Amino acid sequence: MNHTASRMRPALIFLLALSLVWVAAVSFPGSPCIAAQSQTQERPKARPQAKAKAKDAVKSKAEARTGTRSQPKPTESVVARCLTGDTLQLTDRRVVHIAGIVAPTALLVAGAGKEKEKEKAKGKGAETEPFHAARSRSMLEGVAGRCRVRVTILGKDAQGNAIADVSLADGGQSVAEAMVRLGGAFCYPHAGVSADRRNRLLSLQKDAIAARRGFWGRVLSQALARETYTGDRHAGLFYPGNSSEARNIKPRNRMYFGTLMDAFLAGYGPAMPCTFWPSEKRP
Numbered sequence: 570m571n572h573t574a575s576r577m578r579p580a581l582i583f584l585l586a587l588s589l590v591w592v593a594a595v596s597f598p599g600s601p602c603i604a605a606q607s608q609t610q611e612r613p614k615a616r617p618q619a620k621a622k623a624k625d626a627v628k629s630k631a632e633a634r635t636g637t638r639s640q641p642k643p644t645e646s647v648v649a650r651c652l653t654g655d656t657l658q659l660t661d662r663r664v665v666h667i668a669g670i671v672a673p674t675a676l677l678v679a680g681a682g683k684e685k686e687k688e689k690a691k692g693k694g695a696e697t698e699p700f701h702a703a704r705s706r707s708m709l710e711g712v713a714g715r716c717r718v719r720v721t722i723l724g725k726d727a728q729g730n731a732i733a734d735v736s737l738a739d740g741g742q743s744v745a746e747a748m749v750r751l752g753g754a755f756c757y758p759h760a761g762v763s764a765d766r767r768n769r770l771l772s773l774q775k776d777a778i779a780a781r782r783g784f785w786g787r788v789l790s791q792a793l794a795r796e797t798y799t800g801d802r803h804a805g806l807f808y809p810g811n812s813s814e815a816r817n818i819k820p821r822n823r824m825y826f827g828t829l830m831d832a833f834l835a836g837y838g839p840a841m842p843c844t845f846w847p848s849e850k851r852p
Contacts, residue, residue, distance in 0.1 A: 643721040645738050648713050654705025654753050657713065657735065659720070665733040666726050669745045669762045669770050670754035671838065672709070673699035673784065676728075679842050700847040701753070701784035708753035708783070713737065713744050723761030732759050734766070749773045752783020757838040758805030771836045778833060789830050793845040798832045800824035806840040807832040814840060 646659040654672025658664050671677065678699050717738040724732045735744040748754040749770050756770045778785050788794065797810035802822045808815040810825070826832040829845060839845070 641722060643719045643734075645717060645719055647717050648715055651706055651709040651714060654702065654709050654748065656730065657709075657718075659718075663720075663731060665720060665722075665731045665735065667745050667748070667754075668723050668732045668734045668759045669757060669766055670748055671757040672705040672748065672754040673702040673846065675699065675702075677839075677841055677843055678846050678848070696851050697848040698851050700787060700849045703852050705748070705753040705784070708751050709744070709748060712742075712747045712751075718744070723759065732761070734762070743769075746770060746773055750777060750782075752777040752781075752785050755833060755838065756836055758836075767836070774836075775834060778830065787847060788845075791845070791847060794829040796829065796845075798826040798829060800826060800832060800835065800837045804840075805837055807837040808840050809844060 646661050646663065649658045649660045652658055652664065653674045655667050655670055655674065656664060657667065675698065713735070719736045719738050719741070720731075721734040722731050723734060726732050736742060737744065743766070745754070745766070746769060749756065750773045756767070756774050758767075777783065778789070781789070798807045799810050799812075799815035799818060800807040800823070801818045802824055803819075807824075807826065808818075815823075824835070824837070826835065826837075832839075
């Protein structure tokens with residue numbers, strides 16, 4: 570009997586030790602056993618989430634590059650007034666910059682060139698503004714003034730104002746397209762503008778340039794229009810060919826234009842501030 574008990578004693582000790590380990594594992598959730606077990610259980614869940622995030626990131630980059638990103642639902646409002654040729658103030662107090670275009674404004678030429686800065690310091694030029702600024706504002710009043718509009722927010726500009734696709738609620742006419750058709754604004758590569766809208770704007774801009782509508786006649790007839798310009802394929806902007814900004818563009822992203830008109834016909838927008846835009850006395 571004693572011999573049998575002595576043979577069973579190691580087995581009992583092993584079972585007792587195993588029981589103590591199990592009790593310790595249950596009593597202390599932070600133990601290595603539980604941590605390893607939880608990691609093993611969570612691993613299958615984490616992989617699909619990581620794959621989904623990676624897929625969404627790739628999709629977002631592709632949509633941003635092609636301009637096909639899904640847009641938020643539009644809202645309707647009424648235009649209270651036109652602040653500039655490309656910016657509206659709505660009756661709900663929102664200020665929106667019309668996506669895809671830029672019109673002549675103070676921001677277009679702000680601080681452009683040392684000569685303009687010297688004139689500003691001397692008090693000269695205080696009664697001037699960018700050429701065609703007032704007429705572009707009047708054009709926008711004729712297109713959308715006091716009208717009910719459909720607004721789709723795409724982002725924000727450097728001043729914190731919303732950049733939005735704006736169309737007339739009655740008939741759906743694009744305000745941006747109307748302004749480019751009249752020669753009161755030019756195409757600009759705002760993020761979020763669809764590829765179809767960019768193509769339509771560029772087609773209308775080519776027609777306006779050919780007919781020299783709006784500001785195009787004077788802008789393209791000045792001496793600076795015959796200078797060379799360098800575009801940045803990545804940003805969709807162009808700079809004077811002899812500028813430091815042009816030299817800083819990576820060689821693979823450079824696009825060379827023989828004249829100012831070539832840059833606009835290619836759909837590039839001028840980097841701000843513009844040194845080539847003429848000024849005129851305020852009305």
